[in-house]
Amino acid sequence: MSDGARTGRPDADGARGSRSGPEEKRLQGHWLLAKMGKRVLRPGGIELTRRVIKAARPAKEDRIVEFGPGVGKTAEILLAAEPKEYVGVDPNKEGTQQLLETISKHGQARLQQADAKNTGLPDGSADLVVGEAMLTMQSDEDKLAIMREAFRILAPKGRYAIHELGFCPDDVPEDVVHDVSRALSRTIKVGARPLTAAGWKRLLEEAGFQVEYTDANPMMLLEAKRLVADEGFFGALRFFFNVVRNKAARERIKAMRGVFRAHKENINAVGFVARKP
Numbered sequence: 001m002s003d004g005a006r007t008g009r010p011d012a013d014g015a016r017g018s019r020s021g022p023e024e025k026r027l028q029g030h031w032l033l034a035k036m037g038k039r040v041l042r043p044g045g046i047e048l049t050r051r052v053i054k055a056a057r058p059a060k061e062d063r064i065v066e067f068g069p070g071v072g073k074t075a076e077i078l079l080a081a082e083p084k085e086y087v088g089v090d091p092n093k094e095g096t097q098q099l100l101e102t103i104s105k106h107g108q109a110r111l112q113q114a115d116a117k118n119t120g121l122p123d124g125s126a127d128l129v130v131g132e133a134m135l136t137m138q139s140d141e142d143k144l145a146i147m148r149e150a151f152r153i154l155a156p157k158g159r160y161a162i163h164e165l166g167f168c169p170d171d172v173p174e175d176v177v178h179d180v181s182r183a184l185s186r187t188i189k190v191g192a193r194p195l196t197a198a199g200w201k202r203l204l205e206e207a208g209f210q211v212e213y214t215d216a217n218p219m220m221l222l223e224a225k226r227l228v229a230d231e232g233f234f235g236a237l238r239f240f241f242n243v244v245r246n247k248a249a250r251e252r253i254k255a256m257r258g259v260f261r262a263h264k265e266n267i268n269a270v271g272f273v274a275r276k277p
């Protein structure tokens, strides 16, 4: 459980909701899903992750840094490439135990408990930086600060792969952006500030990157088909039974799915691979 959830004080990414009632009512959406057994916590599912990672081409000679590894699902995929090094950077402890279970089997992998804005890693010490579903929850200023930190720690020609929540189409009206951000933030209990695909690209370029690959997927995180694709048949079944048995979790997850469905025309998942020149 999060320190924030235990003490009522915010965690590094502000993990706090109302201070009373069951934990399921207070947890940020991704930690609630993780508590119910979900391992894939990004909007475009494992499908978009695989496409983006394939485009980023992790290889044996790579020093890989992952921002916000959560419970370690992408770490598993990245480590399958047997990279020279893997460093997961996450300031929060909710996913630590599961992440360590995955990475501790690999001698070249470690966890750095730090904010992605200030990793403490040396300049030019990575060849590939990956971050999924961790920028959307930051202010625009912090999104840029994290992208600049990725740029700083990457060696020249290094790649930065991201997978985040998007607004669509690119000319989505401002009032829709405002209303949907509010609805999302309320239900997942963390500030959700997606950008359009054009907005994500602009920010990557502002940080100094050249975008080489762009992709998108529908936002279907809590739909049965995507749950089975992400978690496997038995994983999805376990998740389903955990949710059915827990009233507070069931109500929250139903509300989250309701918001995703209500705004499905305007939200999607986007993926990019960008290069440091």
Ligand SMILES: C[S@@+](CC[C@H](N)C(=O)[O-])C[C@H]1O[C@@H](n2cnc3c(N)ncnc32)[C@H](O)[C@@H]1O
Binding pocket: 012, 013, 030, 039, 040, 041, 042, 067, 068, 069, 070, 071, 073, 074, 089, 090, 091, 092, 095, 114, 115, 116, 117, 131, 132, 133, 134
């Ligand atoms: C929605 S979860 C996504 C987890 C995982 N990347 C995935 O896609 O399944 C967000 C993750 O970002 C981490 N996070 C939030 N703010 C962060 C920050 N400033 N620096 C690094 N990680 C952060 C959280 O602790 C959490 O592990």
